[in-house]
Amino acid sequence: MELFNEDRRMAGMEPLEADFFGLHYGPVVLGDMGRNRLEFAIIGNTVNEAARLEGATRDLGTQAVIREALAARVLAEGHGKMLDRWDAAPALHLKGVATPMPVRVMRYRLTADIPAPAQSGGADAGILSPRRNPVFNQSCHSAAMG
Numbered sequence: 001m002e003l004f005n006e007d008r009r010m011a012g013m014e015p016l017e018a019d020f021f022g023l024h025y026g027p028v029v030l031g032d033m034g035r036n037r038l039e040f041a042i043i044g045n046t047v048n049e050a051a052r053l054e055g056a057t058r059d060l061g062t063q064a065v066i067r068e069a070l071a072a073r074v075l076a077e078g079h080g081k082m083l084d085r086w087d088a089a090p091a092l093h094l095k096g097v098a099t100p101m102p103v104r105v106m107r108y109r110l111t112a113d114i115p116a117p118a119q120s121g122g123a124d125a126g127i128l129s130p131r132r133n134p135v136f137n138q139s140c141h142s143a144a145m146g
């Protein structure tokens with residue numbers, strides 16, 4: 001995660017703190033929701049698919065997965081260097097998603113307990129789906145959209 005955060009700092013972004021995450025790009029609905037107890041929430045297919053991507057990290061042997069559409073957007077905005085440490089992976093068949101989703105996986109691993117990848121090849125928001133870090137969950141909105 002240190003190398004990933006170093007890339008983010010060099011790009012002028014805040015570092016992230018998470019064990020596993022999925023990044024996705026697409027439309028979302030966000031705001032305060034609820035009647036008696038307001039709670040800030042982000043909902044939509046983009047959020048659901050980001051959660052599915054995050055859930056695929058163990059199967060892919062990586063700590064992070066991004067959708068290829070996000071990588072294309074990064075390239076289109078002239079930030080291709082940020083993708084230097086991401087490798088193409090076989091398209092994922094995600095629950096609730098009709099077509100296989102092309103993805104990239106983070107090349108470096110953060111801990112020894114995560115196996116190496118089995119195979120790797122060469123209103124819009126970036127959504128993060130944290131698995132085990134409640135502090136990260138509170139800050140992911142600004143990190144994802146900032």
